[in-house]
Amino acid sequence: MSDEILRIAGLRIVATTENGEVKTLVEGIDLSLHRGEVLGLIGESGAGKSTIGLAALAYTRPACAIAGGRILFAGEDVRAMDRAGRRKLRGRRIAYVAQSAAASFNPAKSLTQQVCEMPLRHRLMNRAAAKRQAIELFRELDLPSPETFGKRYPHQVSGGQLQRAMVAMAMSCHPDILILDEPTTALDVTTQIEVLAAIRELIRVRRTAALYISHDLAVVAQVAQRIMVLRHGRMVELGAARQILHEPQEDYTSRLVAVRAGTPVPPHEAAASRGEAVLELNGVSGAYGAVRVVKDVTIAVHRGETVALVGESGSGKSTVARLICGLRPPVTGTIRFRGAVLPAQLSARSREQLRRIQMIYQMPDMALNPRQRVAEILGRPVSFYFGLSPDRTRRRVEELLHLIDLPANFLTRRPGELSGGQKQRICIARALAAEPDLIICDEVTSALDPLVADEILGLLGRLKRETGIGYLFITHDLGTVRRIADRVAVMLQGAVVAEGPIATVFAPPYHPYTEALVSSVPEMRVDWLDDTLRRWNERGKAERL
Amino acid sequence: MNLLGHRLSVSAVVGLSITAINIAAVALAPWIAPYGQAELVGDVWAAPSAQSWLGLDNLGRDILSRLLFGGRTSVTLALLITVLSFVIGIFLGFAAATTRRWVDIALSRMVDTLMAIPSLIMALVVLSVLGTSLPVLVGTIAVLEATRVFRVSRSVAMNIVVLDYVEAARLRGEGLWWVMRREVLPNALPPLIAEFGLRFCFSLLFVASLSFLGLGVQPPEADWGSMVHDNATAINFGGIAPLLPAAAIALLTIGVNLVVDWLLSIHGRAHGEGT
Numbered sequence: 001m002s003d004e005i006l007r008i009a010g011l012r013i014v015a016t017t018e019n020g021e022v023k024t025l026v027e028g029i030d031l032s033l034h035r036g037e038v039l040g041l042i043g044e045s046g047a048g049k050s051t052i053g054l055a056a057l058a059y060t061r062p063a064c065a066i067a068g069g070r071i072l073f074a075g076e077d078v079r080a081m082d083r084a085g086r087r088k089l090r091g092r093r094i095a096y097v098a099q100s101a102a103a104s105f106n107p108a109k110s111l112t113q114q115v116c117e118m119p120l121r122h123r124l125m126n127r128a129a130a131k132r133q134a135i136e137l138f139r140e141l142d143l144p145s146p147e148t149f150g151k152r153y154p155h156q157v158s159g160g161q162l163q164r165a166m167v168a169m170a171m172s173c174h175p176d177i178l179i180l181d182e183p184t185t186a187l188d189v190t191t192q193i194e195v196l197a198a199i200r201e202l203i204r205v206r207r208t209a210a211l212y213i214s215h216d217l218a219v220v221a222q223v224a225q226r227i228m229v230l231r232h233g234r235m236v237e238l239g240a241a242r243q244i245l246h247e248p249q250e251d252y253t254s255r256l257v258a259v260r261a262g263t264p265v266p267p268h269e270a271a272a273s274r275g276e277a278v279l280e281l282n283g284v285s286g287a288y289g290a291v292r293v294v295k296d297v298t299i300a301v302h303r304g305e306t307v308a309l310v311g312e313s314g315s316g317k318s319t320v321a322r323l324i325c326g327l328r329p330p331v332t333g334t335i336r337f338r339g340a341v342l343p344a345q346l347s348a349r350s351r352e353q354l355r356r357i358q359m360i361y362q363m364p365d366m367a368l369n370p371r372q373r374v375a376e377i378l379g380r381p382v383s384f385y386f387g388l389s390p391d392r393t394r395r396r397v398e399e400l401l402h403l404i405d406l407p408a409n410f411l412t413r414r415p416g417e418l419s420g421g422q423k424q425r426i427c428i429a430r431a432l433a434a435e436p437d438l439i440i441c442d443e444v445t446s447a448l449d450p451l452v453a454d455e456i457l458g459l460l461g462r463l464k465r466e467t468g469i470g471y472l473f474i475t476h477d478l479g480t481v482r483r484i485a486d487r488v489a490v491m492l493q494g495a496v497v498a499e500g501p502i503a504t505v506f507a508p509p510y511h512p513y514t515e516a517l518v519s520s521v522p523e524m525r526v527d528w529l530d531d532t533l534r535r536w537n538e539r540g541k542a543e544r545l
Numbered sequence: 546m547n548l549l550g551h552r553l554s555v556s557a558v559v560g561l562s563i564t565a566i567n568i569a570a571v572a573l574a575p576w577i578a579p580y581g582q583a584e585l586v587g588d589v590w591a592a593p594s595a596q597s598w599l600g601l602d603n604l605g606r607d608i609l610s611r612l613l614f615g616g617r618t619s620v621t622l623a624l625l626i627t628v629l630s631f632v633i634g635i636f637l638g639f640a641a642a643t644t645r646r647w648v649d650i651a652l653s654r655m656v657d658t659l660m661a662i663p664s665l666i667m668a669l670v671v672l673s674v675l676g677t678s679l680p681v682l683v684g685t686i687a688v689l690e691a692t693r694v695f696r697v698s699r700s701v702a703m704n705i706v707v708l709d710y711v712e713a714a715r716l717r718g719e720g721l722w723w724v725m726r727r728e729v730l731p732n733a734l735p736p737l738i739a740e741f742g743l744r745f746c747f748s749l750l751f752v753a754s755l756s757f758l759g760l761g762v763q764p765p766e767a768d769w770g771s772m773v774h775d776n777a778t779a780i781n782f783g784g785i786a787p788l789l790p791a792a793a794i795a796l797l798t799i800g801v802n803l804v805v806d807w808l809l810s811i812h813g814r815a816h817g818e819g820t
Contacts, residue, residue, distance in 0.1 A: 325716055346715065354718040367709040371731035381717055430713070 005176050005209050006033040006056060006094075011069035013051055013060060013233075025064060026051050026233040033177065036207040040224030040241065042217055042256075044449035045420075048233035049213045053179045056211060057090050074176070092122045095170035099182040101162040105154040112150030115169045124173055137168040140205070141198045159313075160191035164198055171202065178203060178210040184219060188312035188476065189520040196222060197533055215449070217260045218522035221245055222529035229253050241526050259450045260479075261524045275303030277339070278437050278470045279324065279357075284333030286316075286323045293319045295494040296333070301438060304464060306471040308481040308502075310517070311491035317474045320491075321440050324472070325359060338437065355385045358431035362443035364423035368415040374401075374426060375411040381433040400429040404459060421452035428459065432467075440472045445480060457484050478521050482506070490514050551811050560803025567797050571620050574613035582606070582614035583765040590776075590784050602786055603775050612793055615767035620797070622683065622762070623749040629687035630748070631741060634694025639725040639733075641695070642702035653699070656692045664689040665754060672760045682761060686751050690744055697740050701733040735808075742805035746798045753794055769794050 013026040026048040033039050041049045051064065058078040060066060071078040073089060081089070095118075098104045105114060115137070116130035125133065131150075138146035141164040154162055163183060170178055183199065184192040200223050203210050214220045220227055220241070227244045229236040229252065237250045248254040279301040286294035294316045301307045311317045322328045324335060326346035335342045337356065343349050361367035368377060378397045382388055388396060398408050404425040415423055424444060431439050441460070445453035461484055464471060473485055481488055482502065489499040490513065498511040505514060519532055547553065553561070570577070579597070580586055584606060591601040599608040641649040659667075671685045702725075705711060711728050719728075755761035756770030764771065769790040776786035 327712070327716075349718075351718045354716060357716075359713065359716055361709045361713070363709065367713060369710040369728055369732070372727070384717060384719070434717070 003035040004032055005035050005074055006031075007070070007072040008032075008052075008056065009070045009072075011052065011055060011071065012067045013048070013055060013064055014067045015064045017063075024067075024233060026055070029069070029230075029233075029235055031228060031238075033209045033211065035176070035209055036204075037226070038203065038210045038212055038224045040220035040227040041211060041213045041230060042215065042220050042227055043230035043236075044215060044451065046232070047230040049215075049230055050181050051233075052230070053096070053181050053211055053213050056177065056179060057094050057096065058086050059090070088122070091118045091175070092124070092173040093175055094177045094179065095173065095175040096179045097166055097170045097181060097183050099185055101166040101186075102154065102159065104166060105162065107154050110151055110153055111157070111165050115150060115165065115172050118169065118172050122173055130172070133172060134168065137171055137202075138165075140202050141165075141168055142194070143168075158191070160187055160195050163187060163195050167195075167199055167202065171206070171208070174206070176209060178208050179213070180210055181213045182215070183212075185214065185216070189478075189522075190312065190516055192219070192522075193520045193529070193532065196529060199223065200529070216522065217245070217256055218524050218528070221524070221526045222522060229256070245524055245526065255451060257524065259454045274305060275468075277302050278337065279472065280336040281320070281324070282334050282336070284320075284323060284335060285331045286319050286328055287331050288319075292331070293494050294323065294330075297489075297491075297494075297496050298333075299489050299496065299499060301470040301472050303437070303470055304468040305487065306464065306473055306485045308473045308475060308485035308488040309491060310475060310478065310481055310488055312476055312517075314493075315491040316494040317491050318442060319494075321359070321442050321472070321474055324440060325357065351385065355434045356437045357440065358434050358436040358438070359440045359442065360424075360427050360431050360444045363447050364420060364427050365415070367427050368423055370415050372414070373411065374413050377415075377426060378429055378433050381430060385434050396433070400433055403432065403463070404429045419452075420448055421455060424448060424452075424456050425459065428456075428463070432463065436469065438470045438472065440474070442474045443476070444473075446475070446477060453480075460484065478506075478518060490517065554807060554810075556803045557807035560800045560807065563796060563800025564804055567616065567793075567800065568620070570613055571616040574617045578607075578610040578613045580607040580610040582611050582767045584610070590779055590786060599789055600784075600786060602772070603779065608772075608786060608789055611767040611772060612769070612789060615769045615772055615790065616793060616797075618762055618766060618768045619749060619752060619770070619794075622679075622752050622768075623745055626683050626687045626690060626748040626752070627741060627745045629683065630690035630694050630744060631737070633687065634691040635698045635730075635733075635737065636725075637691070638695040638698030639702045639729055640721070641699045642706050643721060643724055643729065649699075652695070656695050659689070659692045664751070668751070668755060669758070669760060672755070677760050677763060679762075682752070682755065686748060686755075690748060690751070693747075694740065694744060698733065698737060701736050702729050705729050705732050735811075739805050739809045742801050742808065746801050749794065749798065 008029060008031050011026055011029040012024065015023045015025050017023060029052055031039065041052060043049050051060070054060060055066060055071060058066070058071060058081070066079060073093065078086065078089065105111075112131060112134050115134040116127065119125045119130045119133070120127065134150055135146050138149045143149045143161055143164055149157075157165065167183070180199065184195050187195060196219065212220055212223050221244070224241050226238065227241050228238045229244065229250070231252055237244065237248065237253050239249070244253060245257060248257050277300050281297055281299050284294065284297045285292055297320060299307065299309070309317045309320060319328065323330050326342070326344065326349055329344035337353065342353060375394070375397060378400050379393045382393045382396045383390075397411065401408055401410055406422065406425055410418075410422075415426070418426065445456055448456060457480065460471065463469065473481070475481060485502055487499070487501050488505050489496045490505065490511065491497070492513050498505050498514050506518060510518065519535070522528060548561075585604060586597060586607050587601050587605050589601065589603060589605050591597070591605070593600040597607045597609060599612070602608050602611060637652055641652045667689060668685050672681060675681045706729065711724060714724050714728050752761055752768070753770030753773070756768045757774045759771075759774065762768035762771055772790035773787050776784070779786040780788075
């Protein structure tokens with residue numbers, strides 16, 4: 001076809017490890033991209049999405065190399081080009097938008113300087129024209145006061161605005177292809193929707209072709225016409241967005257779709273049957289210096305109950321966890337544990353009090369000491385709290401491994417030899433080793449791939465039923481909340497704005513913020529973004545009238 | 546060639562051989578030295594001969610024998626000082642990073658004050674006040690070297706104590722000693738091992754400098770620094786006697802540094818999981 005802008009055929013990318021082994025990262029990938037078309041690349045971490053995206057620029061990460069296949073840009077073989085030829089291509093004809101805008105901008109230069117840099121470097125326009133264009137792009141991307149927006153520095157704008165500024169930077173040379181690598185993953189849902197709408201509109205108006213890389217099927221489906229599902233560097237399935245979502249052909253795709261759509265939640269028992277209260281926060285406030293980040297929070301977790309604490313980044317939900325653990329003394333209010341007031345300071349709490357509250361972290365990599373073996377990681381809390389003999393400690397550790405569905409030969413492994421999901425299981429086992437009454441789960445699934453996260457949630461649910469532990473589940477992901485929580489507290493700017501059983505909080509009449517949060521979660525249908533934006537528009541008009 | 550599962554570079558092989566030969570020679574000194582360290586065997590500054598391969602010194606003692614015995618003193622002292630300075634420095638450095646803020650501030654300012662005084666001058670003052678004896682010598686240099694170790698171990702530990710697994714240990718109720726020994730130390734080890742090699746070289750040079758100035762190891766005990774001092778005048782009429790101990794110091798320093806470079810290159814590389 002004449003308007004084909006990118007063709008990749010039989011792409012093979014290999015990586016050379018430190019001890020000289022050659023690993024295949026990507027194999028046998030064929031794709032074609034036409035002008036004005038958006039192709040979504042989807043898969044779990046390690047599926048090769050980003051590697052393929054970068055390969056379109058004939059670029060590979062260090063220690064990786066393109067070992068085979070052809071990459072044709074507008075009919076020209078990119079691999080055969082010399083350095084100068086590729087340099088002309090990169091940025092100017094094919095531009096790249098990375099996941100973390102904060103890490104991609106130079107903090108010492110203003111946004112205009114950085115958005116104008118590429119056209120100036122490629123000698124496409126003079127400074128005045130580049131500035132005019134930057135303002136035009138800011139306007140198209142719906143950024144506030146586009147004339148003066150560019151005078152600000154990266155730290156002076158919000159995360160969502162910075163991500164849009166990066167799209168402006170990528171679009172500054174009018175590229176033919178835009179590679180978007182997880183551009184909204186690091187953003188809150190309410191911000192994600194704005195950025196998503198702005199990106200989609202811009203590439204539609206400019207008829208830019210795009211590769212949209214993401215792990216979130218629902219997000220990709222809003223932007224892409226076709227979706228390619230990848231796994232372990234190979235293509236699983238390629239099809240129209242609607243077909244992938246509603247009639248997946250391959251088993252792997254259907255599993256991805258099923259997990260993302262969420263299994264229907266069994267109706268929870270009524271709030272009347274709540275057990276004994278384990279944890280009660282009464283009017284608790286916390287502060288960093290003079291800034292109050294937690295304001296007058298009152299929540300309770302009962303036995304065998306999962307209470308979700310939901311909010312966007314900066315809402316103070318992690319600080320609540322730190323207050324409960326005693327890592328930060330509250331400014332006002334009391335924290336009661338099984339009826340007794342907990343001392344504010346960690347050092348003032350007894351070993352027994354510490355044992356009964358355990359914590360599981362977001363990043364299992366950082367929560368496990370890389371130099372300790374599983375036997376020690378799990379054995380220490382057992383011997384520390386219960387003073388068991390080495391022999392009985394070992395038996396208890398084996399029991400714990402069995403409880404989290406890991407074989408006993410994991411005892412001698414170090415965290416570096418475990419996968420992300422296995423590490424998180426070990427963290428769960430470490431918390432269980434203390435036989436606690438309450439486990440605080442701080443974003444425990446957000447660093448994991450969806451299928452793995454699903455297994456972890458299943459495990460937590462099973463353990464709750466078996467042991468009657470209460471969970472305080474801190475998360476920004478409403479899908480997770482619906483899946484496992486009995487009650488939910490929604491936090492906004494440090495305060496709880498809505499609290500109650502899931503069925504009440506997540507059903508009309510909503511608190512306005514809860515509604516914004518709920519309606520911002522991408523749904524598994526291709527016209528979700530249009531519907532939502534239209535609804536918001538109508539509401540906006542109605543409010544203005 | 547491989548060692549501990551890592552490939553050896555050419556410079557690493559050179560460094561390891563130099564260090565190994567040095568240590569072996571020094572350890573076996575009483576058995577392989579042809580003469581005793583205080584034994585007079587001939588004319589003052591006699592040229593090298595079949596009986597004494599490296600010639601004789603300012604009193605007519607065999608230089609090769611004195612180099613071997615002197616190395617024994619120098620290397621042992623340097624090692625002792627380095628170990629002692631690491632014990633002090635690591636303990637205080639980790640404590641500063643792990644405990645309360647005021648402990649850190651107090652310790653850090655104390656170290657700053659010590660570091661503000663040139664260490665050689667400081668050592669000269671202490672040794673002239675307290676008198677020259679081996680315990681005072683070792684203690685003084687160890688404390689001065691410990692300030693450097695403190696800085697390194699504090700900054701390494703600072704990056705570790707903020708990680709979740711240290712927080713998990715604290716929430717469990719673990720004491721300071723456990724956190725420092727089991728959570729921080731194993732993860733701080735790679736940079737500290739490299740630092741150990743460097744500090745060993747500096748200690749060796751420090752002891753040599755003090756001996757050269759007459760405040761270190763006292764005669765008749767041989768030591769590389771004092772050997773340079775004793776034979777210094779030979780340089781005026783073309784003798785090699787003062788150059789030999791100096792070369793021994795330089796060679797061992799270079800050897801240890803090459804090994805350290807290799808150790809650093811191993812730990813600088815990311816290994817294990819790919820990203």
